[in-house]
Amino acid sequence: MTETRLDAVKLDGAGPVYDQIRRSIRDLVLDGSWPPGTSVPPEHALMEQLGASRMTVHRALVQLAREGLITRRRRSGTIVASPPASHAMLDILSIPDEVRRLGQSYAFEILSRRDGKPSAELAALFELKRTEPVAHLVTLHRSGGQPHVLEERVIHLATVPAAAGERFEDTPPGDWLLKNSLWSEAEHAISAIAAGPREVELLAVTRGEPCLLVERRTWNQGKPVTAARLLYPGGRHRFVGRFGPYGAV
Amino acid sequence: MTETRLDAVKLDGAGPVYDQIRRSIRDLVLDGSWPPGTSVPPEHALMEQLGASRMTVHRALVQLAREGLITRRRRSGTIVASPPASHAMLDILSIPDEVRRLGQSYAFEILSRRDGKPSAELAALFELKRTEPVAHLVTLHRSGGQPHVLEERVIHLATVPAAAGERFEDTPPGDWLLKNSLWSEAEHAISAIAAGPREVELLAVTRGEPCLLVERRTWNQGKPVTAARLLYPGGRHRFVGRFGPYGAV
DNA sequence: GCTATCTAATTGCATATGCAAATGACAAGA
DNA sequence: TCTTGTCATTTGCATATGCAATTAGATAGC
Secondary structure, eight states, X not given: OHHHHXXXXXXXXXXXXXXXXXXXXXXXXXXXSSOTTOEEOOHHHHHHHHTOOHHHHHHHHHHHHXXXXXXXXXXXXXXXXXXXXXXXXXXXXXHHHHHHHTTOOEEEEEXXXXXXXXXXXXHHHHTOOTTSOEEEEEEEEEETTEEEEEEEEEEETXXXXXXXXXXXXXXXXXXXXXXXXOOSEEEEEEEEEEOOHHHHHHHXXXXXXXXXXXXXXXXXXXXXXXXXXXXXXXXXXXXXXXXXXXXXX | OHHHHHHHOOOOSSSOHHXXXXXXXXXXXXXXXXXXXXXXXXXXXXXXXXXXXXXHHHHXXXXXXXXXXXXXXXXXXXXXXXXXXXXXXXXXXXXHHHHHHTTOOEEEEEEEEEEESOOHHHHHHHTOOTTSOEEEEEEEEEETTEEEEEEEEEEETTTOGGGGGOOOSSSOHHHHHHHHOOOSEEEEEEEEEEOOHHHHHHHTOOTTOEEEEEEEEEEETTEEEEEEEEEEEGGGOOEEEEEETTEEO
């Protein structure tokens, strides 16, 4: 096992040695070869394996630690860190967490599900190709019994085949994806729209009430993973972020 | 001059030496002692001044460079960098830039201004103390002649006294503050509200139309600098951000 | 079994040293 | 004047070395 992990770290000759080491380990973490909790070989082992000095290996590992990909402790060694659950103003990745952080009970309900190639309407809404099969789910999340957010989501079955067999009985789709898929890039957009007739009923808002629409799409190494439209009743939600001139605080 | 800059870098004995150097220079940059463009003493000079080895000084400077506070070039040396104008999904710091990036002409108009201690109403809106004097400005920004965003802002005159004498004739208040004040921390919140009677007229929207409300407050070393409420017509705006699991991309 | 102690593995930090790469400044030559 | 080439400064990278701090695990003692 240890041998396998050591062999996986390779130099590619491009750029400084410390950066080759850093990128090599980063890729192993990001593509899932070294899942969270995996122990990273100690500096001495990497040093011998790669023919680099300990300080060079050290530099790569220190940088990865500062980027949050690994955790280091003296004597215990280095392990792959768990991805942070939230990210600055994007602390909406897990809706159950979001609700519970507010001290409310959480529940969800799958209102509809349909797998297969998307209809023209759905393809337009999420900018899909008509040919790629997706799971299409509509989920209502409740907070303290009240409607909290209405989620409409497609999951790309080519990228996440396991989703086809998942019933989402205990875990809502967003959370299930966080645990059962990898993502390397995401985009989200926030806008304001008026509640339509369907939302009036499901979200318990009045006709035309302003709602916050969060559209999020994620990819893994260029392949689409999922896309979601989250509709929050406007008056009851605001998204907050803190930052400094040189980055997040 | 060079002497002055050298003397300004000090060790405080707290923690690793490389980090003492890093924090010392960081503070000089953040508090304005070393404005953008200032040249940072070369590694050799810092090394002698501080009694540290070159590699230790180097480590501090490399880290500052990665954080974006300084720019380094061989032979040319190291200079203090200009703060980035935009930041991920917060690329709304400069409204003129935002408008021009969309290829539209930009104009603005100060609708009202009042300096002094805030009214009870204003204090409640911005969570101010009744005793601290502020400048209160309402500004309408236009894009291609059309209303773009309605800005209501208070500037804390105790922190930014120069604002009292500024007419904001050429530069809107937000941009003026970016150039004429320092900030170390900011918070913003996004929510959706319905357009009220005043907005209907000023923003050319229909009654009750959903609008995006961006509330932003900034501080410098704990002291409040400014607070703003930016109201965007909902249908015409969306805020987009891209990021990865470990941070902004 | 339990606890106190010791040992050794592992990371953290700093130094000293040497060479490579980029490039501003200046001098030499056309 | 313009170009070309050389030199010196400054940063970038890697190595070798040594010691400090932390602490998991082994050991000894009760």
